[in-house]
Amino acid sequence: MMQPDQRLAILLHEGVQGVQGKTGLTMLRYSEAAIVAVIDRATAGASIPELTGIPRDVPIVASVADALTHKPDVLVIGIALLGGVLPKDWRQDIQQAIAAGLSIVNGLHTPLNRDPTLQALLKPGQWIWDVRQEPPALGVGTGQARSLSCLRVLTVGTDMSVGKMSTSLELHRASVKQGLRSRFLASGQAGMMISGSGIPLDAIRVDFAAGAVEQLVMQAGSDRDILHIEGQGSLLHPASTATLPLLRGSQPTHLVLVHRAGQTHIRNAPHVQIPPLPDVIQLYETVAAAAGAFASVQVAAIALNTGHLSASEAQQAIEQVQQKTQLPCTDPVRLSAKPLLDAIV
Numbered sequence: 001m002m003q004p005d006q007r008l009a010i011l012l013h014e015g016v017q018g019v020q021g022k023t024g025l026t027m028l029r030y031s032e033a034a035i036v037a038v039i040d041r042a043t044a045g046a047s048i049p050e051l052t053g054i055p056r057d058v059p060i061v062a063s064v065a066d067a068l069t070h071k072p073d074v075l076v077i078g079i080a081l082l083g084g085v086l087p088k089d090w091r092q093d094i095q096q097a098i099a100a101g102l103s104i105v106n107g108l109h110t111p112l113n114r115d116p117t118l119q120a121l122l123k124p125g126q127w128i129w130d131v132r133q134e135p136p137a138l139g140v141g142t143g144q145a146r147s148l149s150c151l152r153v154l155t156v157g158t159d160m161s162v163g164k165m166s167t168s169l170e171l172h173r174a175s176v177k178q179g180l181r182s183r184f185l186a187s188g189q190a191g192m193m194i195s196g197s198g199i200p201l202d203a204i205r206v207d208f209a210a211g212a213v214e215q216l217v218m219q220a221g222s223d224r225d226i227l228h229i230e231g232q233g234s235l236l237h238p239a240s241t242a243t244l245p246l247l248r249g250s251q252p253t254h255l256v257l258v259h260r261a262g263q264t265h266i267r268n269a270p271h272v273q274i275p276p277l278p279d280v281i282q283l284y285e286t287v288a289a290a291a292g293a294f295a296s297v298q299v300a301a302i303a304l305n306t307g308h309l310s311a312s313e314a315q316q317a318i319e320q321v322q323q324k325t326q327l328p329c330t331d332p333v334r335l336s337a338k339p340l341l342d343a344i345v
Helices: 019-030 048-052 064-068 088-099 116-121 164-177 189-195 206-221 243-250 277-292 311-325 338-344
Strands: 007-011 034-039 074-077 103-106 128-130 151-157 182-185 226-229 254-260 269-273 298-305
Touching (some): 019 164, 064 088, 074 088, 151 298, 164 226, 164 254
Parallel strands (some): 254 298
C-alpha cells in the first residue's frame, strides 16, 4: 500500500518512552521509509536518539498540525495498545490528518476503512490501510512446510514484547550481509508495516491460523536459503494463542529463544513465573516435535534483551545465560546477530 517515496509521520502519543510504543519505535529502528515526524505530546521537542537510543534523528512534535509542516504523505498509527482499540481522543488527530490530505496506516484492531465519517473525508488518491485484516481464501494447516529445503528460523519467547520481531529482523540483516538469500516474514502489524507484506496473525480465526502461516512460508520459501519468521506471544503467557500456529505452520528447522534479561514473571500476569531457561528450552523443543509427529527442532541460541541494562551488566547477563543454557547468547540489537546466525548455519 505504501510507496517507497512516501513521507511518513508516526502517531505515537505517550509511546516514545512508554511500553505501548513498540510499533512506532520498531519502525523508527528498521523501516527504510522516510519518516519525517513523530507525534508525541509527552516528549515534543526532545531527541529520538537521546530518549530511545535509536540512531534516527526525527523531530518529535506535539500535534498533527505541527507534523504537517514537515510535509508527510502518510500518518502511521504507531501504538500497540492492549486489545488494539483506538483511543477516542485520537480520532480527532486522524480526522485532521485525512482532511489535510494524508493517507492512514492503521495497525489497531479497530477498523477505520469502514468508518463512514473517515471515508467521507478521503479525497482521490488517499487511502486507509487496516493492517489487521484476515487474508482471503485461507485454508487449514497441513504441515507441508516441512517439504521446503530452506532453513526456517522461528523466534519464540518467554513473554510477549521481549524482542522476537527485532531478533528476526536482525537475523535477516545478518543473513543478507553473509550472502544468503534471506527473507523476513512478518506475522504482526509492525513487521508488516516495515516489510510491506505478511499476515496479521492476531486477526486470523484460530482454525485458519496455522494455515495462514503455512501459506506465507510456502509462498516465500521456494527460492530462499533461509526464512526468518517473526514470532508472536509465548507458550508461557496465559493469553497467548499465536505461538502454536507459528510452530505448526512454519515447521521450523531452528528456534531462537528470546528473553528479557532478569525477567522472572509474565509482565501482565505477575502471578505466572517464568521457569528456568533450560526448562523453557525443553518445553519449546518438546511442543515443536510433538512426540515425534513432527521433526525434531532445537533451540539453536538465545537472544537476550538487555536494553534496560548498562554495557557491563549486559555482558554479565549474557555470560550467565550462556553458562545456564550451554547455548550461544547475545543481544542482537545492542551487539550483533552474527553469533545467533553462526549457531544456525
